[in-house]
Amino acid sequence: MLPAKSLWKPVLQKWITGRVRRFRMVPSIPPFPSKLDSLGLYLHVPFCKSLCPFCPYNRVAYEKSSFERYLTAVLQEIDIHAPHLRSAEFSSLYIGGGTPTVDLTGLMRIISHLRSSLDFRGDICIELHPAHMDEDDLASLKEAGVTMLSVGVESTTDELLQRIGRNHSGKEALDALGRARRVGFDTINADLMFALPDQTVDQWRHDVLAVLDQGVDQLSTYPMFTFPYSDHGREVRARSVQRPRDSTIRAMLRFTDQECIDRGFDRCAVWSWNRPNTGKFSSITRHRYLGFGPSAATMDGDHFYVNTFDVDAYADCLPAHRPVALAMEVDTRLEMAYWLYWRVYELFVPAAEFDRLFGPEESLDSRFGTLFSTARAAGMAEKTSDGYVISPAGAYWIHRLQNEYSLNYINRLWGTCRRDPWPAKAVL
Numbered sequence: 001m002l003p004a005k006s007l008w009k010p011v012l013q014k015w016i017t018g019r020v021r022r023f024r025m026v027p028s029i030p031p032f033p034s035k036l037d038s039l040g041l042y043l044h045v046p047f048c049k050s051l052c053p054f055c056p057y058n059r060v061a062y063e064k065s066s067f068e069r070y071l072t073a074v075l076q077e078i079d080i081h082a083p084h085l086r087s088a089e090f091s092s093l094y095i096g097g098g099t100p101t102v103d104l105t106g107l108m109r110i111i112s113h114l115r116s117s118l119d120f121r122g123d124i125c126i127e128l129h130p131a132h133m134d135e136d137d138l139a140s141l142k143e144a145g146v147t148m149l150s151v152g153v154e155s156t157t158d159e160l161l162q163r164i165g166r167n168h169s170g171k172e173a174l175d176a177l178g179r180a181r182r183v184g185f186d187t188i189n190a191d192l193m194f195a196l197p198d199q200t201v202d203q204w205r206h207d208v209l210a211v212l213d214q215g216v217d218q219l220s221t222y223p224m225f226t227f228p229y230s231d232h233g234r235e236v237r238a239r240s241v242q243r244p245r246d247s248t249i250r251a252m253l254r255f256t257d258q259e260c261i262d263r264g265f266d267r268c269a270v271w272s273w274n275r276p277n278t279g280k281f282s283s284i285t286r287h288r289y290l291g292f293g294p295s296a297a298t299m300d301g302d303h304f305y306v307n308t309f310d311v312d313a314y315a316d317c318l319p320a321h322r323p324v325a326l327a328m329e330v331d332t333r334l335e336m337a338y339w340l341y342w343r344v345y346e347l348f349v350p351a352a353e354f355d356r357l358f359g360p361e362e363s364l365d366s367r368f369g370t371l372f373s374t375a376r377a378a379g380m381a382e383k384t385s386d387g388y389v390i391s392p393a394g395a396y397w398i399h400r401l402q403n404e405y406s407l408n409y410i411n412r413l414w415g416t417c418r419r420d421p422w423p424a425k426a427v428l
């Protein structure tokens with residue numbers, strides 16, 4: 001059991017960000033980014049053919065006319081930024097959703113516009129839905145430069161897929177992975193969800209084995225989060241749907257960890273395992289990033305901000321002004337805390353990257369030494385010659401803390417932005 005949030009939350013905040021505070025995001029439009037190195041790009045495509053009730057992401061049902069308005073607006077948003085980003089070199093593009101390939105022709109136009117407007121060279125990572133992955137789609141993605149993809153398999157058990165409202169079978173999802181392998185990408189990740197209502201350990205074992213047998217390069221396993229504002233959150237309250245017990249969830253994680261390690265995979269994040277020497281599929285590899293599209297977030301080292309979530313409001317305000325709904329300033333300590341949070345999630349905190357981003361006045365040890373000493377004493381971290389590695393025990397507690405802590409932030413921000421296209425504020 002975790003101690004009450006009122007006890008550990010202020011201690012953790014003070015330790016990491018320097019003071020106990022509530023973060024306020026307000027309606028303001030920050031200047032264009034000034035720290036132009038190490039910037040990644042994020043594109044949000046908020047459309048799906050069928051809406052899963054458990055899904056917390058910003059997405060609406062696909063309609064051609066609405067997608068066309070979105071497309072025009074995204075191209076305009078890129079155009080507004082391009083003159084200010086002439087000296088920036090972007091090293092990755094992450095395309096998330098929604099279902100980014102729901103209108104493949106439109107997506108291709110956006111990718112090609114990004115390429116011609118910005119100096120962009122690196123990996124293109126994309127989230128895919130098994131029902132939108134025929135061989136031609138995959139070949140077009142490859143031709144457009146997509147190198148890494150992640151497929152939402154979620155489960156291979158048909159009753160569970162139906163129970164959570166997915167519109168594909170287990171076999172369809174596994175076949176989609178097979179097609180992706182045949183077309184050939186640098187990294188193929190499969191997402192599975194565990195702790196589903198009434199899910200058994202045997203069903204979970206079957207999921208993990210089936211996906212690994214398809215030859216994926218990476219497996220990501222997410223516990224079903226129940227966001228109070230999602231349709232599934234309403235259902236849980238209404239029908240008291242039970243999550244499996246903690247011991248069941250631990251058994252699922254233990255099995256996954258052992259199976260992946262037996263097959264030579266490394267644990268590359270709290271919830272992910274990958275083959276050694278393959279690029280990691282991750283939305284958080286870039287510390288600073290610039291987001292385009294409704295609900296896209298930007299973290300540029302000076303500000304953190306989010307675009308309006310509402311597709312109509314987004315399209316209506318462009319090109320007259322930028323679609324930023326809420327923003328807050330980020331001071332160096334907060335930026336360090338944000339960086340630390342994601343590196344700990346990736347289970348390795350590299351000292352050299354800290355120095356490159358924040359040195360030379362501070363080092364990883366001068367800034368977070370006490371925190372790591374405590375984590376080492378508790379068996380949660382180890383010091384290496386190039387940073388700190390989070391141990392399996394540490395990973396378990398981070399997993400628990402993330403459920404309690406980041407969910408809280410995400411719920412406040414996303415819940416507020418989903419209710420109102422232009423909220424007066426969000427207090428996190």
Ligand SMILES: C[S@@+](CC[C@H](N)C(=O)[O-])C[C@H]1O[C@@H](n2cnc3c(N)ncnc32)[C@H](O)[C@@H]1O
Pocket residue numbers: 054055056057096097098099127128129130151152153154191192193222223224225226227
């Ligand atoms: C944007 S979706 C993936 C792409 C595509 N839209 C699909 O559904 O196949 C990203 C992933 O988030 C995970 N996810 C979505 N809702 C979740 C929830 N409530 N709890 C945990 N994971 C969730 C799923 O594993 C999903 O594959």
Ligand code: SF4
Pocket residue numbers: 047048050051052055056057059097098099129152
């Ligand atoms: S899980 Fe994927 S397909 Fe389902 S609603 Fe969310 S983004 Fe759309």
